[in-house]
Amino acid sequence: MPHYYKHLLAIVLLVILQQVHCQNETNYCQTGLCSSLKKHIGCKNNGELAKVCPPTTELLNLSQHQAIILSRHNQPRNLLAAGKIEGLRSPEKMATMQWHEELEQLATLNVKQCALHYDPCHNTFDFRNSGQNLALITINKTDITNEELINSTIDGWWNQYKNITQQRVDYFPKETKITDFVRNFAVMARDNNTHVGCAAVRFTKGLVQNFLMACNYASNFVPEHAIYRVKSLNCQSGYDRIYPALCKTSEQYRDIEPLEPNKWGF
Numbered sequence: 001m002p003h004y005y006k007h008l009l010a011i012v013l014l015v016i017l018q019q020v021h022c023q024n025e026t027n028y029c030q031t032g033l034c035s036s037l038k039k040h041i042g043c044k045n046n047g048e049l050a051k052v053c054p055p056t057t058e059l060l061n062l063s064q065h066q067a068i069i070l071s072r073h074n075q076p077r078n079l080l081a082a083g084k085i086e087g088l089r090s091p092e093k094m095a096t097m098q099w100h101e102e103l104e105q106l107a108t109l110n111v112k113q114c115a116l117h118y119d120p121c122h123n124t125f126d127f128r129n130s131g132q133n134l135a136l137i138t139i140n141k142t143d144i145t146n147e148e149l150i151n152s153t154i155d156g157w158w159n160q161y162k163n164i165t166q167q168r169v170d171y172f173p174k175e176t177k178i179t180d181f182v183r184n185f186a187v188m189a190r191d192n193n194t195h196v197g198c199a200a201v202r203f204t205k206g207l208v209q210n211f212l213m214a215c216n217y218a219s220n221f222v223p224e225h226a227i228y229r230v231k232s233l234n235c236q237s238g239y240d241r242i243y244p245a246l247c248k249t250s251e252q253y254r255d256i257e258p259l260e261p262n263k264w265g266f
Helices: 003-024 063-081 101-111 146-163 166-170 183-188
Strands: 131-139 195-205 208-217
Touching: 063 146, 063 183, 063 195, 101 131, 101 195, 101 208, 131 146, 131 183, 146 183, 146 195, 146 208
Parallel strands: none
Antiparallel strands: 131 208, 195 208
8 A cells, every 4th residue: 555545544544533532522511511600610621730739739549449438428328228327317218329430530620620619510411410529638647548538538528417407408408508517418418329429639738738529429419408308118129238228229310309490401
């Protein structure tokens, strides 16, 4: 084959590969993912660290921590579903949470800002009402491990249950002066939260070491509606082997439940 045709063939193959790559990428700028006037974290985001991030910022590889992150979510959810959280009634069908790569990727975009900022929007086409939990921790110990920081973060989110009552679970308030003290628990206790994906960075500003973690979830609480439905039916798919009060991962849920407002027109 003449050199000219080999070169032409290489160009054609490159164009085809680029087209396939673009087709596999999600366009987070398109309408339907976010409510009006809210920009998606993934829209026109090149994935680079923000300018405010120090050059030594370290994006943590959470692959080895996925199991502990899931356990740290599912263990307390299992206790809640078993009726072992004092003052709170059991949910109807509490999902066993699984890891989700797209939620992890979007959480990564958040922590690359090196600041505690909740996204205006981070929904996906699978999860149209996605929740989010954030934490920024000042590191005071030189020998603290990433796993210890992760565990402390998730435990801190869940421990907000101490600030909530069953009345607030049944009708979650919209006033931020109330929700700010319970919002992290509200996301973790969402019954139809089937998936989670997290990301974290460590960075130093001045002499202060920081740990920033974000977890994105399949579902979010809806103000003026219940965080979860009180138990009246059993899991239709049966119960998980490891977490016997949680439903099997095959349990079917609606992302936005029928009694909740459909705020985005789908």
